[in-house]
Amino acid sequence: xxxxxxxxxxxxxxxxxxxxxxxxxxxxxxxxxxxxxxxxxxxxxxxxxxxxxxxxxxxxxxxxxxxxxxxxxxxxxxxxxxxxxxxxxxxxxxxxxxxxxxxxxxxxxxxxxxxxxxxxxxxxxxxxxxxxxxxxxxxxxxxxxxxxxxxxxxxxxxxxxxxxxxxxxxxxxxxxxxxxxxxxxxxxxxxxxxxxxxxxxxxxxxxxxxxxxxxxxxxxxxxxxxxxxxxxxxxxxxxxxxxxxxxxxxxxxxxxxxxxxxxxxxxxxxxxxxxxxxxxxxxxxxxx
Numbered sequence: 001x002x003x004x005x006x007x008x009x010x011x012x013x014x015x016x017x018x019x020x021x022x023x024x025x026x027x028x029x030x031x032x033x034x035x036x037x038x039x040x041x042x043x044x045x046x047x048x049x050x051x052x053x054x055x056x057x058x059x060x061x062x063x064x065x066x067x068x069x070x071x072x073x074x075x076x077x078x079x080x081x082x083x084x085x086x087x088x089x090x091x092x093x094x095x096x097x098x099x100x101x102x103x104x105x106x107x108x109x110x111x112x113x114x115x116x117x118x119x120x121x122x123x124x125x126x127x128x129x130x131x132x133x134x135x136x137x138x139x140x141x142x143x144x145x146x147x148x149x150x151x152x153x154x155x156x157x158x159x160x161x162x163x164x165x166x167x168x169x170x171x172x173x174x175x176x177x178x179x180x181x182x183x184x185x186x187x188x189x190x191x192x193x194x195x196x197x198x199x200x201x202x203x204x205x206x207x208x209x210x211x212x213x214x215x216x217x218x219x220x221x222x223x224x225x226x227x228x229x230x231x232x233x234x235x236x237x238x239x240x241x242x243x244x245x246x247x248x249x250x251x252x253x254x255x256x257x258x259x260x261x262x263x264x265x266x267x268x269x270x271x272x273x274x275x276x277x278x279x280x281x282x283x284x285x286x287x288x
Contacts (some may be wrong), residue, residue: 101160103171107174144226
């Protein structure tokens with residue numbers, strides 16, 4: 001009783017030594033991540049002379065034209081367009097495949113349903129490196145190498161297992177009464193999926209698509225393996241290619257401007273949706 005009264009009284013409990021140590025370590029970890037990002041940003045606003053004279057010195061005047069040169073001369077603009085096409089197509093494809101599959105597994109009772117589900121989940125333990133060679137052979141035989149369309153298909157299929165784990169648990173918690181009412185009104189299976197299953201699963205779909213975005217945007221191995229034409233490179237490979245070229249050009253500040261351009265979308269997406277991701281994952285865990 002006394003402990004409950006103490007908690008309800010609004011008195012703030014003193015931090016233990018362990019809590020202080022953990023918070024200090026987390027603060028140091030945050031600084032270790034943030035300070036290099038700050039250094040990249042202000043280095044991108046220098047001239048090349050200032051960069052070589054002192055890497056840690058602040059710029060005397062802001063060189064915003066570095067970003068224009070990175071966008072036009074280094075080809076960041078074309079790579080950014082390629083990335084948007086690639087990510088948008090892969091996210092739409094993955095959403096349709098995973099949404100339709102999870103709705104079928106979660107809402108319909110048929111023979112072999114559990115076997116199919118556990119077969120999909122079991123394949124999660126097969127690492128990507130083990131499928132790289134076979135994936136390359138399959139892409140080559142289908143004529144999908146050096147093609148953004150082929151990479152969209154590959155990207156869209158890659159996170160099916162993890163997304164199935166999240167979305168299936170969420171869809172199992174959807175009320176059956178809505179579907180029964182729709183069937184009574186003459187709705188087909190497709191209509192219940194499109195007008196009930198997908199709208200009700202929007203929180204989970206948002207979560208998996210944020211994860212998809214992060215994975216697609218930062219993927220480096222697959223574009224490097226499947227794309228040969230530099231004009232089709234997404235940002236991850238384009239930045240790497242430009243960094244190799246800087247050995248001969250030595251225009252490092254423009255390259256740093258390209259780094260900053262590449263960082264902005266991921267920072268914005270995660271900053272906007274981080275709260276929704278945490279809430280939706282908790283909802284999915286409770287429903288599953």
